[in-house]
Amino acid sequence: MFIRVADEGKQNEETIEIPVDGDADGSVSLSTLTAQFQGVSALKYRNSESGVWRGVRVVDGKLYHPDGEWDPNAIYVPVYSKPMPSEIKRKGFDENQDETMSTSLGQIKPQRVATDFMINNNVDYDDIDRNRRCVDLIVLGISYRSLEDDVKKCFEEFGELVLCEIKRDSNGQSRGFGFIRYKNYESQLAVINKRHFIDGRHVDVKIPESKASHEPEYTRKIFITHMPDAITTDDLRQYFSKYGTLTDIYIPKPARSFGFVTFTDSSIVRSLLGKHVIKGCTVTVGLAEPKTKSYNINDYPSSTFKKAKSDHRGIRTFAPYAAPPPAAYPYYHQQFEQASNTDRMFTYFQQYNVSTPSATKEAFPTHQQSYWNTTEAAADGIWQ
């Protein structure tokens, strides 16, 4: 069986039939879809009764129809998150521009080939370029008695170093961390995310926060819970690296059933919220809270998870519920991307007959973004 997919307003010229995996679970593979619609992250369709858009559920790279079966006559419309396909630079797109970058290590000519991964995950070349360069790497966990030479000896095994230093206080006492930098990017790839031993201590090498991203760390980080002890950092790396470039993986020792994975980019984070199956275990992915409570909310208006939670308690107090939610719960943010506003949220939730007294609107300051979705709302008893 096939479903018909076309960009909005292009049903006449460019409707493409996409196969449904009938052997398995009747889902449509997101990668099959992205082969035809670059940059697509979900599908939507018009609800024939109400006329409003409905989102198709996306889980683990597969699209599931809310009613359990696809309508062969419907036209499904791709939902894109940024950037739009026309903005994805493919090989040849801007070949006449000189894109040679100057770095302290010489000239690097970036390759301009969009991989499937990049297209699927809306990774653009700026991300890749930034990530392909050698940067100073932070070395954490250095013994206080280790010297520069000890550190150097360990890391020279992987290639020529252009920097190796241990940070010290004004008395010359080691602070237990330092920085290294390689001449070649391959060496950087070889040491990062691996365990190293110096003077009987294991040390970690990471991209330092100052180089990781322009976005605050916690917006790029997921919080994984209900995680069995058997899941290791390697398992998390293997599983989550398909969604983006990782800058950090953390599992406390001894294990406490949770962990963190940090990406280079915050944009993938929202799409990962919910259940995932890793090594046969179902784990829950949530947002990481900021490590310090002293952040200024106005600095990061798009990342105020705690505020979003209290907003939705606001609804619960007011709303009587006339009807149960539909069979599936499309993510609000998959339809409307990142920036939200009160009016648009209320319009969206009206399709579920959630009563929205005007007083409730006051609980939604317009500068705040809501990350919560209808599944979470249902779990919290809004519609029970």
Added chain:
DNA sequence: GTTGAGCGTT
């Protein structure tokens, strides 16, 4: 069952 150690200098 549910939130992380530590991040500099030019």
